[in-house]
Amino acid sequence: MRELSLNVLDIAQNSISANAPLIEIEVLENTEKKELLIGIYDNGRGMTAEQVQNVKDPFFTTRTTRKVGMGIPLFKMAAEQTGGSLDITSEVGKGTRVTAVFKTDSIDFTPIGDMDSTVLTLITMNTDRDFIYRFGIDDRIFTLSTQELKTILGDVPLSEPSVSMWIKEYLEEQTQNIRGGVL
Protein backbone atom coordinates (compact mmCIF):
# COMPACT_ATOMS: atom_id res chain seq x y z
CA MET A 1 0.00 0.00 0.00
CA ARG A 2 1.28 3.45 -0.88
CA GLU A 3 -0.22 5.19 2.14
CA LEU A 4 -1.17 4.02 5.63
CA SER A 5 -4.60 5.58 5.09
CA LEU A 6 -5.24 2.84 2.49
CA ASN A 7 -4.35 0.17 5.04
CA VAL A 8 -6.83 1.80 7.42
CA LEU A 9 -9.56 1.71 4.75
CA ASP A 10 -8.76 -1.96 4.14
CA ILE A 11 -8.73 -2.98 7.82
CA ALA A 12 -11.95 -1.06 8.48
CA GLN A 13 -13.63 -3.10 5.73
CA ASN A 14 -13.04 -6.14 7.94
CA SER A 15 -15.04 -4.42 10.70
CA ILE A 16 -17.83 -3.77 8.20
CA SER A 17 -17.79 -7.44 7.13
CA ALA A 18 -17.91 -8.40 10.81
CA ASN A 19 -21.23 -6.52 11.03
CA ALA A 20 -19.91 -3.98 13.51
CA PRO A 21 -22.48 -1.23 14.18
CA LEU A 22 -19.74 1.07 15.52
CA ILE A 23 -16.21 1.43 14.21
CA GLU A 24 -13.66 3.67 15.90
CA ILE A 25 -10.56 4.85 14.11
CA GLU A 26 -7.70 6.57 15.85
CA VAL A 27 -4.66 8.19 14.28
CA LEU A 28 -2.51 9.71 16.98
CA GLU A 29 0.98 11.04 16.53
CA ASN A 30 3.39 11.63 19.37
CA THR A 31 6.11 13.93 18.08
CA GLU A 32 8.26 13.60 21.19
CA LYS A 33 8.36 9.81 21.10
CA LYS A 34 8.38 9.93 17.28
CA GLU A 35 5.59 7.39 17.24
CA LEU A 36 2.33 7.08 15.37
CA LEU A 37 -0.49 4.97 16.73
CA ILE A 38 -3.24 3.76 14.44
CA GLY A 39 -6.15 1.93 16.00
CA ILE A 40 -9.23 0.37 14.41
CA TYR A 41 -11.69 -0.83 17.02
CA ASP A 42 -15.07 -2.40 16.39
CA ASN A 43 -17.94 -4.07 18.18
CA GLY A 44 -18.50 -6.64 15.45
CA ARG A 45 -18.78 -10.37 15.75
CA GLY A 46 -15.17 -10.85 16.89
CA MET A 47 -12.81 -13.74 16.43
CA THR A 48 -11.62 -16.76 18.36
CA ALA A 49 -8.03 -16.93 19.61
CA GLU A 50 -7.25 -19.28 16.74
CA GLN A 51 -8.68 -16.91 14.13
CA VAL A 52 -6.66 -14.03 15.60
CA GLN A 53 -3.51 -16.11 15.12
CA ASN A 54 -4.58 -16.98 11.58
CA VAL A 55 -5.28 -13.48 10.28
CA LYS A 56 -1.60 -12.60 10.59
CA ASP A 57 -0.90 -15.39 8.12
CA PRO A 58 -1.25 -14.24 4.48
CA PHE A 59 -2.43 -17.69 3.47
CA PHE A 60 -5.50 -17.48 5.64
CA THR A 61 -8.70 -15.81 4.52
CA THR A 62 -12.44 -16.16 4.95
CA ARG A 63 -13.13 -14.96 1.46
CA THR A 64 -14.14 -17.44 -1.20
CA THR A 65 -12.88 -15.68 -4.33
CA ARG A 66 -9.23 -16.54 -3.71
CA LYS A 67 -6.98 -18.20 -1.19
CA VAL A 68 -4.93 -15.37 0.29
CA GLY A 69 -5.80 -12.61 2.75
CA MET A 70 -3.28 -9.79 2.73
CA GLY A 71 -5.00 -7.06 4.76
CA ILE A 72 -3.56 -7.65 8.21
CA PRO A 73 -0.20 -9.02 6.97
CA LEU A 74 0.41 -5.87 4.89
CA PHE A 75 -0.51 -3.58 7.77
CA LYS A 76 1.69 -5.60 10.13
CA MET A 77 4.58 -5.40 7.71
CA ALA A 78 4.17 -1.62 7.35
CA ALA A 79 4.41 -1.27 11.14
CA GLU A 80 7.21 -3.74 11.75
CA GLN A 81 9.45 -2.41 9.00
CA THR A 82 9.66 0.87 10.98
CA GLY A 83 10.57 -0.95 14.19
CA GLY A 84 6.97 -0.76 15.41
CA SER A 85 4.42 -3.48 16.00
CA LEU A 86 0.87 -4.63 15.38
CA ASP A 87 -1.44 -6.05 17.98
CA ILE A 88 -4.85 -7.66 17.61
CA THR A 89 -7.20 -8.52 20.43
CA SER A 90 -10.61 -9.94 19.83
CA GLU A 91 -13.46 -11.61 21.59
CA VAL A 92 -16.31 -13.50 19.97
CA GLY A 93 -19.50 -11.48 20.23
CA LYS A 94 -17.68 -8.40 21.57
CA GLY A 95 -15.49 -7.11 18.79
CA THR A 96 -11.95 -6.66 17.57
CA ARG A 97 -9.19 -4.15 18.27
CA VAL A 98 -6.33 -3.71 15.84
CA THR A 99 -3.56 -1.41 17.03
CA ALA A 100 -0.43 -0.59 15.09
CA VAL A 101 2.51 1.48 16.28
CA PHE A 102 4.90 3.06 13.80
CA LYS A 103 8.27 4.72 14.38
CA THR A 104 7.88 7.92 12.39
CA ASP A 105 11.62 8.60 12.12
CA SER A 106 12.28 5.31 10.37
CA ILE A 107 13.32 5.51 6.73
CA ASP A 108 10.77 2.75 6.07
CA PHE A 109 7.85 4.72 7.52
CA THR A 110 5.03 4.84 4.98
CA PRO A 111 3.34 8.29 4.90
CA ILE A 112 -0.11 8.48 6.48
CA GLY A 113 -1.52 9.85 3.24
CA ASP A 114 -5.06 11.03 2.78
CA MET A 115 -6.85 9.95 5.96
CA ASP A 116 -9.68 12.40 5.26
CA SER A 117 -10.48 10.54 2.07
CA THR A 118 -10.45 7.18 3.85
CA VAL A 119 -12.79 8.45 6.57
CA LEU A 120 -15.13 10.11 4.08
CA THR A 121 -15.29 6.94 1.97
CA LEU A 122 -16.09 4.81 5.00
CA ILE A 123 -18.74 7.18 6.32
CA THR A 124 -20.56 7.81 3.05
CA MET A 125 -20.42 4.21 1.78
CA ASN A 126 -21.64 2.69 5.05
CA THR A 127 -24.34 5.01 6.26
CA ASP A 128 -25.95 2.18 8.24
CA ARG A 129 -22.87 2.07 10.51
CA ASP A 130 -21.47 4.56 12.95
CA PHE A 131 -17.93 5.85 12.99
CA ILE A 132 -15.90 7.74 15.52
CA TYR A 133 -12.72 9.21 14.07
CA ARG A 134 -10.00 10.71 16.21
CA PHE A 135 -7.03 12.45 14.70
CA GLY A 136 -4.40 13.98 16.90
CA ILE A 137 -0.90 15.30 17.13
CA ASP A 138 0.34 15.34 20.74
CA ASP A 139 -2.39 17.00 22.83
CA ARG A 140 -4.28 18.51 19.89
CA ILE A 141 -7.06 16.05 19.12
CA PHE A 142 -10.09 16.30 16.87
CA THR A 143 -13.04 13.91 16.98
CA LEU A 144 -15.77 13.31 14.42
CA SER A 145 -18.75 11.17 15.37
CA THR A 146 -21.35 10.14 12.82
CA GLN A 147 -23.82 9.60 15.66
CA GLU A 148 -23.66 13.34 16.35
CA LEU A 149 -24.03 14.18 12.67
CA LYS A 150 -27.00 11.83 12.33
CA THR A 151 -28.72 13.54 15.27
CA ILE A 152 -28.56 16.80 13.36
CA LEU A 153 -29.36 15.32 9.95
CA GLY A 154 -32.37 13.22 10.91
CA ASP A 155 -33.68 11.52 7.78
CA VAL A 156 -31.13 13.15 5.45
CA PRO A 157 -28.45 10.51 4.71
CA LEU A 158 -24.71 11.08 5.16
CA SER A 159 -24.31 10.07 1.53
CA GLU A 160 -26.38 13.03 0.30
CA PRO A 161 -23.89 14.93 -1.93
CA SER A 162 -24.22 18.28 -0.16
CA VAL A 163 -23.76 16.56 3.21
CA SER A 164 -20.74 14.56 2.00
CA MET A 165 -19.21 17.77 0.72
CA TRP A 166 -19.68 19.41 4.11
CA ILE A 167 -18.08 16.42 5.89
CA LYS A 168 -15.17 16.48 3.43
CA GLU A 169 -14.48 20.16 4.01
CA TYR A 170 -15.01 19.82 7.75
CA LEU A 171 -12.49 16.97 7.95
CA GLU A 172 -9.96 18.91 5.90
CA GLU A 173 -10.36 22.04 8.01
CA GLN A 174 -10.07 20.21 11.32
CA THR A 175 -7.09 18.17 10.15
CA GLN A 176 -5.34 21.28 8.96
CA ASN A 177 -6.10 22.92 12.27
CA ILE A 178 -4.47 20.05 14.18
CA ARG A 179 -1.47 20.14 11.89
CA GLY A 180 -1.16 23.84 12.68
CA GLY A 181 -1.87 24.99 9.17
CA VAL A 182 1.07 22.99 7.77
CA LEU A 183 -0.06 20.21 5.47
Add this chain to the structure above:
Amino acid sequence: MKSLEELMAIRDKARAAMTDREGNGDGIRIVVGMATCGIAAGARPVLNAFVDEVAKRGLKNVTVAQTGCIGMCQFEPIVEVFEPGKEKVTYVKMTAEKVPEIVANHIVNGNPVLEQTVGAVVKD
Protein backbone atom coordinates in the same frame (compact mmCIF):
# COMPACT_ATOMS: atom_id res chain seq x y z
CA MET B 1 -14.69 27.38 9.72
CA LYS B 2 -17.40 24.81 9.02
CA SER B 3 -20.03 24.83 11.72
CA LEU B 4 -22.81 22.50 12.78
CA GLU B 5 -25.28 25.35 12.11
CA GLU B 6 -24.17 25.23 8.52
CA LEU B 7 -24.89 21.50 8.47
CA MET B 8 -28.43 22.21 9.70
CA ALA B 9 -28.99 24.56 6.78
CA ILE B 10 -27.67 21.93 4.38
CA ARG B 11 -30.03 19.40 5.93
CA ASP B 12 -33.08 21.60 5.38
CA LYS B 13 -32.13 22.26 1.78
CA ALA B 14 -31.42 18.57 1.12
CA ARG B 15 -34.68 17.54 2.70
CA ALA B 16 -36.61 19.79 0.33
CA ALA B 17 -34.73 18.38 -2.66
CA MET B 18 -35.13 14.77 -1.53
CA THR B 19 -38.86 14.69 -1.95
CA ASP B 20 -38.49 15.20 -5.74
CA ARG B 21 -36.37 12.12 -5.86
CA GLU B 22 -38.70 9.60 -4.39
CA GLY B 23 -40.14 6.68 -6.32
CA ASN B 24 -37.21 5.87 -8.56
CA GLY B 25 -35.97 2.66 -6.98
CA ASP B 26 -34.56 0.82 -9.98
CA GLY B 27 -31.72 2.94 -11.22
CA ILE B 28 -28.17 2.24 -12.30
CA ARG B 29 -25.77 0.80 -9.74
CA ILE B 30 -22.05 1.49 -10.02
CA VAL B 31 -20.11 -0.91 -7.80
CA VAL B 32 -16.40 -0.56 -7.02
CA GLY B 33 -14.34 -3.49 -5.70
CA MET B 34 -12.83 -2.40 -2.39
CA ALA B 35 -11.04 -5.43 -0.99
CA THR B 36 -7.29 -5.36 -0.25
CA CYS B 37 -6.51 -6.00 -3.92
CA GLY B 38 -8.74 -3.15 -5.14
CA ILE B 39 -7.60 -0.66 -2.52
CA ALA B 40 -3.92 -1.40 -3.15
CA ALA B 41 -4.47 -0.95 -6.90
CA GLY B 42 -6.11 2.46 -6.45
CA ALA B 43 -9.83 1.87 -5.96
CA ARG B 44 -10.32 4.72 -3.47
CA PRO B 45 -9.75 7.58 -5.93
CA VAL B 46 -11.87 5.74 -8.52
CA LEU B 47 -14.77 5.41 -6.09
CA ASN B 48 -14.46 9.07 -5.07
CA ALA B 49 -14.35 10.15 -8.71
CA PHE B 50 -17.62 8.32 -9.43
CA VAL B 51 -19.27 9.86 -6.36
CA ASP B 52 -18.09 13.34 -7.39
CA GLU B 53 -19.08 12.95 -11.04
CA VAL B 54 -22.55 11.63 -10.20
CA ALA B 55 -23.04 14.49 -7.71
CA LYS B 56 -21.70 17.10 -10.13
CA ARG B 57 -24.12 16.01 -12.83
CA GLY B 58 -26.94 15.68 -10.31
CA LEU B 59 -27.77 12.17 -11.54
CA LYS B 60 -30.69 11.10 -9.43
CA ASN B 61 -31.15 7.52 -10.51
CA VAL B 62 -27.60 6.39 -9.95
CA THR B 63 -26.06 4.88 -6.84
CA VAL B 64 -22.36 4.33 -6.22
CA ALA B 65 -21.51 1.50 -3.85
CA GLN B 66 -18.60 -0.69 -2.84
CA THR B 67 -18.14 -4.42 -2.74
CA GLY B 68 -15.44 -6.91 -1.77
CA CYS B 69 -13.07 -8.86 -3.98
CA ILE B 70 -14.58 -9.49 -7.42
CA GLY B 71 -12.14 -12.33 -8.06
CA MET B 72 -9.87 -10.97 -10.80
CA CYS B 73 -7.34 -9.19 -8.61
CA GLN B 74 -4.83 -8.66 -11.42
CA PHE B 75 -7.33 -6.39 -13.18
CA GLU B 76 -8.15 -4.17 -10.22
CA PRO B 77 -9.43 -1.53 -9.76
CA ILE B 78 -12.61 -3.13 -11.11
CA VAL B 79 -15.94 -1.35 -11.50
CA GLU B 80 -19.21 -3.10 -12.33
CA VAL B 81 -22.19 -1.26 -13.76
CA PHE B 82 -25.61 -2.81 -13.23
CA GLU B 83 -28.45 -1.43 -15.29
CA PRO B 84 -31.95 -2.90 -15.01
CA GLY B 85 -32.77 -5.09 -18.01
CA LYS B 86 -29.23 -4.99 -19.38
CA GLU B 87 -26.18 -7.19 -19.01
CA LYS B 88 -23.61 -6.22 -16.38
CA VAL B 89 -20.64 -4.24 -17.71
CA THR B 90 -17.26 -4.77 -16.01
CA TYR B 91 -14.57 -2.10 -16.32
CA VAL B 92 -11.03 -3.10 -15.40
CA LYS B 93 -7.77 -1.32 -14.53
CA MET B 94 -9.78 1.78 -13.75
CA THR B 95 -8.35 5.17 -12.89
CA ALA B 96 -10.03 8.35 -11.69
CA GLU B 97 -9.15 9.94 -15.06
CA LYS B 98 -11.31 7.43 -16.95
CA VAL B 99 -14.36 8.12 -14.79
CA PRO B 100 -15.82 11.23 -16.52
CA GLU B 101 -15.82 9.48 -19.92
CA ILE B 102 -17.57 6.42 -18.51
CA VAL B 103 -20.16 8.51 -16.71
CA ALA B 104 -20.82 10.64 -19.82
CA ASN B 105 -20.95 7.84 -22.40
CA HIS B 106 -22.29 4.92 -20.43
CA ILE B 107 -24.22 6.19 -17.43
CA VAL B 108 -25.75 9.26 -19.08
CA ASN B 109 -25.99 8.18 -22.74
CA GLY B 110 -26.22 4.40 -22.42
CA ASN B 111 -23.15 3.51 -24.52
CA PRO B 112 -20.65 1.40 -22.55
CA VAL B 113 -17.00 2.34 -23.14
CA LEU B 114 -16.13 -1.05 -24.59
CA GLU B 115 -12.35 -0.58 -24.84
CA GLN B 116 -12.16 -0.25 -21.04
CA THR B 117 -14.16 -3.38 -20.29
CA VAL B 118 -12.87 -6.76 -19.20
CA GLY B 119 -13.70 -8.30 -22.60
CA ALA B 120 -11.44 -5.87 -24.45
CA VAL B 121 -8.56 -5.82 -21.97
CA VAL B 122 -8.23 -9.52 -21.23
CA LYS B 123 -7.99 -10.52 -24.91
CA ASP B 124 -4.57 -8.92 -25.45
